[in-house]
Amino acid sequence: MSSTSALASSSASSLVGASSSSSISSSSPSSSTPPSTASPPQKKKLVGWQHSAAGSLGGMTGAIVTSPFDVVKTRLQSDLFRHSVQPLKDTAKAVTARTGISGTLWQFVDTVYLIRRIGVEEGWKALYKGLGPSLVGIIPARAINFYFYPTSKAYLAKQFPNAPTEKAGQTAEDSPLIHLSAAVIAGIMTSTGTNPIWVVKTRLQLSARKKPPGIPSASIPATSSLLPKTIANSVAALAQSTSASTSTVATSTAASAAAPAATRASVSPALAMTMDIIRKEGIVGLYRGLSASYLGVSEGVIQWVLYERFKRIGKTTTSSLDQQSLLSYVGSIVGASGGAKAVASLITYPHEVIRTRLRQPAINGVVKYNGLLQTLRLVMKEEGVASLYGGLTAHMFRVVPNAACMFLIYELVAGKLTAAA
Known part of the structure; x- marks a missing residue:
């Protein structure tokens, strides 16, 4: 009797325990996290x-829109279009020194005037010289940059989970140190992979050819005008650009005449220029200016770090297009990307001039610029420090809307891809 009672008591006890265990397991979520502290579902990240x-896609769109300013900027950075013809002494005396705000305004005038001049002397298609190589270069350049930056940021955040952040509750991916390191990696990979394309593009943009004689053009002699020195030099150089055209351009023109119409405008000249560089300078010639490009990595670093900061200020990192008005979203992205690019460009602009000089073709078989420090010293000695900012206005006209357009399209496309995932 006692054994039966004990057995019944044991069975009841086990049933109660099982019921209690079943109740606990059914009330708990699939994870071990209590319901009150369970984290909300994370937004799926892009691969x-x-x-x-x-x-x-964003980079390609921006390049097409701002191509004319890219051509003008390259020519203003180069000494091939600034010192070909010196203005008369009377003209030089009539032109007063312009510095500060006045100098900036005259750079604006110079930019607009040179755009018009290129259109008159060479045809408006000349404002899109080098666009073919630009588009060929933009696709891998932006692909590499936008691939390595987010993936490097995620990888570094995993490797250094305790990276310093600005506010409590932020993850390692929000750390400025992680942003900086990821931007350095992305910049180095991009510069190394795409330098040959930019060398070809620069050479094409520095090749000036006047329109055929039958097409009328409004010529303004530099020697009889009272234009600023920079404008006078640019006009005079363009007016005599036929004699300065290289045999490379003639070769590429002949090749383009025989090529199909679909590829004649861009592919053939770019291919001819590439082969000419390899034949005359070897493979090394395609990597001219690489040291300056590495120096320019600092611009990309500053741009990415500031973009992340400006996005956070504009509260666009946690807000999507579906959560705010289109105008507000576009304004926040454009402001963050354009502002970041403007600051980064102003700080690091001299490297652009040095890089353009290093990529110039040889003159009468002589390479004038052959090293980063040598180029810097020579430009400062012959032309002064101000020449390190040649073409700055045209550059800003190009890169700021380019960056705004590129990042806006990037964020929109990335948002759509995330929603579709």
Whole structure:
């Protein structure tokens, strides 16, 4: 009797325990986290190729829109279009020194006037010289940059989870140190992979050819005008650009005449220029200016770090297009990207001039610029420090709207890809 009672008591006890265990397990979520502290579902992140696709599309659009300013900027950075013909002494005396705000305004006039001059002397298609190589270069450049930056940021955040952040509650991916390191990696990879393309593009943009004689053009002699020295030099150089055209351009023109119409405008000249560089300078010639490009990595670093900061200020890192008005969203992205690019460009602009000089073709078989420090010293000695900012206005006209357009399209495409995932 006692054994039966004990057995019944044991069975009841086990049933109660099982019921209690079942009740506990049914009330708890699938994870071990209590319901009150369970984290909300995380937004799905894009994989590397999706970042690349969005960045490439944005970069390509920006390059097309701002191509004329890119041509003008390259020519103003080069001494081939600034010192070919010296103005008369009377003209030089009539032109007063312009510095500060006045100098900036005259750079604006110089930019607009040179755009018009190129259109008159060479045809408006000349404002899109080098666009073919630019588009060929933009796609891999932006693909590489937008691939390595987010993936490097995620990788470094995993490797250094305790990276310093600005506010409590932020993750390692919000750390400025992680942003800086990821931007350095992305910049180095981009510069190394795309330098040959930019060398070809620069050479094409520095090749000036006047329109055929049958087409009328409004010529303004530099020697009889009272224009600022920079404008007078640019006009005079363009007016005599036929004699300065290289045999490379003639070769590429002949090749383009025989090429199909679809590829004649861009592919053939770029291919001819590439082969000419390899034949005359070897493979090394395609990597001229690489040291200056590495120096320019600092611009990309500053741009990415500031973009992340400005986005956070504008509260666009946690807000999507569906959560705010289109105008507010576009304004926040454009402001963050354009502002970041403007600051980064102003700080690091001299490297652009040095890089352009290093990529110039040889004159009468002589390479004038052959090193980073040598170029810096020579430019400062012959032309002064102000020449390190030649073409700055045209550059800003190009890169700020380019960056705004590129990042806006990137964010929109990335948002759509995230929603579709």
